[in-house]
Amino acid sequence: MTSPTCKLYKRPFTVCIEGNIGSGKTTFLSHFKQFDNTTVLQEPVELWRNVAGINLLELMYTDPKRYSFLFQSYVQLTMLQLHTYKSAMPYKIMERSVFSARCFIENMKRTKLLEDVEVVVLEDWYDWCIQNANIVTDLIVISYYIYINVVYLRTSPEVVYNRMKTRARKEENSVSLEYLHQLHNIHDEWLYDQTLFNLPAPVLVIDGNKSLEEMVIQFENCKNLIFNKKE
Template sequence: MNIWHLFSNLLTLHSGSKNIAKDLFKMRNAVHSSGSVLGKLHGDHACRKKPFTVFVEGNIGCGKTTFLSYFNQSEAQVIAEPIELWRNVNGHNLLGTLYEDPKRWGFLFQSYVQLTMLDMHLTQTQRSLKLMERSVHSARHCFVENLHRSKIITDAEMSVLDHWYKWIKTHADVEGDLIVYLQTKPEVVYERMRARNRKEENCVPLSYLQQLHELHEEWLIQGSRISKPTQVIVVDANRDLDHMKGEFIRVKTLIVNELSHQVHSVSV
């Protein structure tokens, strides 16, 4: 049984059953009986040199995609947030149903997000630089945390998602070398979100973006709830995206220089 099957089973069990404790017992047995999963995760990472990994984090509409567009394929492996996967799970638009009825679909959606994010982390590359649009860490510390604080998901659902997150951290190499935080005021990203007119986001209120902003600040700036992760570069991304070109190029140069320094240190 591979990691995709484990998560798929969890989604199926939750959507079709009211007995969460029984479902967790089934999933626990599946994990313990599947030594090949752990072996694959450790083996894949042991047999290859890990690239310098950068997580690009920030609120909805902060400019992550624009920033990543400044890196070409010869420079880095760029992995975009898998929005299209969330829009089409065997014909089901989980992103759309999340915004329509978050209390019904919040747990299911975040379960699938963890799966797709894990797949991003485990994506292999021959390039020395890997950039990811968000990570399993922001999924847990910002989006899942917000659902729980807002009482959209229950304590039991939060426990399941948190246990999966801790299992992932224990058994897979999902740590990064650098985080680029595109810090943006909620009012600014709200206007950008309305301008891009993504149909699933039409019903998203400003208050939701304010909550996500506060959680990003807690995680990446204050370190008040959890310890700060790896080194964080904070970028003021409030200006018009057309005027952010110079700042994005500056940060790109910092990343490339840091990578070059590490490569040089290893060779010496």
């Protein structure tokens, strides 16, 4: 019979890359695609753009009062699918997580885009998933084997605003600098000041304001830290 400890050994060491809209998470993921020991899971934006033919991401931005709850519910579901994705690789890198989905919900709560009762329903789902979907249990059960880490790509709102404008994703036309400031502050409260939500894992902060060449150097340092963890 396999002991629970042996089962834990077979789990991939999971890293979630977090940061504001346009902070460079996709570039970070691309860097890790070259390693054949790592499963790279990109955020399912394409799914959000085509829910049975409906672009939910676009609806959320064009009518946030009506569609924020629906959109965030679907985000939670699709993020859970990434968390529970089975992989035989020793490492798994995910773009965002159910944890950072809470940053968006928190902002929508503060700006009253979500009704109080909508927030309660989303948070109840969140709490249930955390307790039952086997996402962070390893951390809690065996504290000296850490199987999940968070990398925070900390980038100033002005920089992400310019990047977002350059990439010109059509749904994001209405995203203002003010909105990016709000999201930045919430990510900071959570991962930098570490005062907002419980931290799911140790956090590594990367300066996302740098040029691509400088970012690659930071990604390499980060890779060495991640790959050395398991040995």
